[in-house]
Amino acid sequence: MIYFYNTLTKRKQVFKSIKDKQVGLYTCGPTVYSTAHIGNLRTYIFGDILKRVLLYQGYKVKHVMNITDVGHLTSDADTGEDKVEKAAKKSKKSAFEIAEFYTKSFFTDCKKLNILAPDIIAKATDHIKEDIELIKSLEKNNFTYQTSDGIYFDTSKLKDYGKLTGMNFKKLNKTLKAGARIELSPEKKNITDFSLWKFSPKNSKRQMEWESPWGRGFPGWHIECSVINLKYLGKAFKGKRFLPKKAQTIDIHTGGTDLIPIHHTNEIAQVEAITNKRFVNFWLHGEFLILKDARMGKSESNAILIKNIEESGFSPLSFRYLVLNSHYRTSLEFSQKALENAQESLNNIHNFILDCLIDNKKIQKKKTSTFSLNEIKKEFEKSINDDLNTPRALAAFWKLIKDYYQIRNNPKKVYEIALSFDKVLGLGLDKIKLVIPPKKIKELAKKREQLRKMRKWAEADKIRKIIEKSGFLLEDTKKGTIIKPKL
Ligand SMILES: [Zn+2]
Structure with missing residues (x-):
């Protein structure tokens, strides 16, 4: 049995997939206007571990990720500039060039971190027609209203709006009002209301804009994720046609904890308002990476990139090791020292794999094992099944290493177990080969x-x-x- 902490129910629950041994998994992808920093990447490593645990346990996983190349504004209050258009203006490139460049850079970094590629990668700009279909449906069901700058979702009309936050509508509105991050624009009816479609500014032309029944403009940030979920996992689109009655519930949706109060809350609202069905069964959220008392953010210009880690002489996988060494629901404090320790541990693991390979060549006769490989395996599996407890899984791995060095027997079997653990850990151990020196x-x-x-x-x-x-x-x-x- 696998247990996950579900943000929706606020407790650890036994995971049950909707279809036997099959999982639909959605991860909110990057907004492609700059290079993802290691804080962003920690969230994707967490999503990768989740996927690998499901695969390890024999599930067939369909993993979908969106690419936000339009609609993500610099402010969560539906004001400010589009992040991609802003970056384009600054660098004198087109918005499409910016999006393409940073999408590539994102997946290059993911590869370096041994993050498995999603089965479907869907760009927001490829789904504008579907966005319009969903908004039309919301309009027909009286969930929308128009202001001078766009079409908005009236959150007061949805009975359990905000349930992911654990707050009711009133309390959530009060909390958001108290936070300085969100201001109520005079035309919004509730502070929690959000844009579904934004009109292009009257006096300037956007690079990314489309015609719609309400006027030329672009989709809001949240609608793309609802649509891409419904299309590739929820099966509610036939081509570009929206068939809300066909919508199916999705198994798992992941992202960083910062997405809970607004982005994910609004994804749920847009879908459940129309389908009257639960959107997602399991919501899993990864905690932040912290740099000396501050959350790493691009605006704070303290972002560390994979490139910086490599330039300092560390391997990107040492960062992966560091991430694995803390639980995804606790914040991780990043420091040079922590990375040094992670690199040393990773080197030791690599050396251990080499020793197994060398020993396997030397030791012809198999001695019976005097330590219990099965017990170590059990401990490892129990840990990963307990809400992805990777620090404990690593401890089980280290026990395997320690016990091996005490007796040095059965290297072949130990090697096989180590590699099976690495199917979850993803430390690239399968790439270590015994090269005979010339x-x-x-x-x-x-x-x-x-x-x-x-x-x-x-x-x-x-x-x-x-x-x-x-x-x-x-x-x-x-x-x-x-x-x-x-x-
Ligand atoms: Zn999303």
Whole structure:
């Protein structure tokens, strides 16, 4: 049994998919106006772990992600500029070029972090017609009203608006009013109301704009996610035609905790107002990454990118390890020291895999195991099934490593178990191969040994450096020097 903490019910629940052994999974994708920072990427690593746990447990997963290339404004209050258009103006590129550039950069970073690619990647700009269909449906059912700048959703008309926040309509309105982030524009009826369609400004032309029954403009940010969910997982569209009665509930929807009060709350409202059916069964949310008492944000110009991590000599997977080492529902404090420790742990794991491979070549006879591999496996699986408890799963992995080094038997089996764990952890252990050093390297290593015996340290060190440059490392042990491929 797998347990997930469901934001909707505020408790851990046994996960049950709607269809047997099949899961529809939706992840809110990036707004592609700048490079995703490691705080954003932490959320995607969490989503990746979730997907990998489901796959590990034998589910067939259909994973859908949107790309927000239009409609995400600089303010949550439906005012301000479109983030992508703003970035385009600044860099003198087209909005479409900006979106394409940052979409590519996002998936390049995801690949470096070993995040599995979604099965369907859907751009907001490819779904404008479907957006209009859904808005028309909301209009027909009296959930909308028009202001001078767009079409809005009247949140007071939906009985359980805001349920994801755990607050009722009145309390949510009061809370949002108290927060400085949202201002009530004079034409909005309730502070929680949000735009479905925004009109293009009268005196300037947008790069991304479309005709609609209400006038030229662009969709609101929330509508794209509702539509893409309904289309690819909820099966409520036939081509571009909207068939709300056919809508099916979706298994899991994920994102960062910052999306709960507005974006996800509004996604639910738009769908449930029309379908009268539960939109999503399980809502899972990842916590923030923190830099010395401050949440990392682009506006605070303290964003750290994967590029920066690489430039400092760390591997992107060391960041993944760091993320795995804290639970997704607790905030993670990022520091150089924490990353250094993560890199060291990752190197040790890589070395352990190499040792298993080397031992497997050397040890011909299998000794019976004196430590219980099954128990370690059980502990690992119990941890991942308990609301994705990756720190505990890592602890089980370290127990495997520690026990192995004490006895060093059955390397083949231990290697297989380690790799099966890595199907969830995603630390790239399957890529570690035992490379036999070429003759030249072996000869150099021998020469170095001789020099060391003659206490010619400086010359020996020069040779070590040459060997390292060729992609190998030397490990001096009591039994002699071992040549290992550099990771
Ligand atoms: Zn979304």
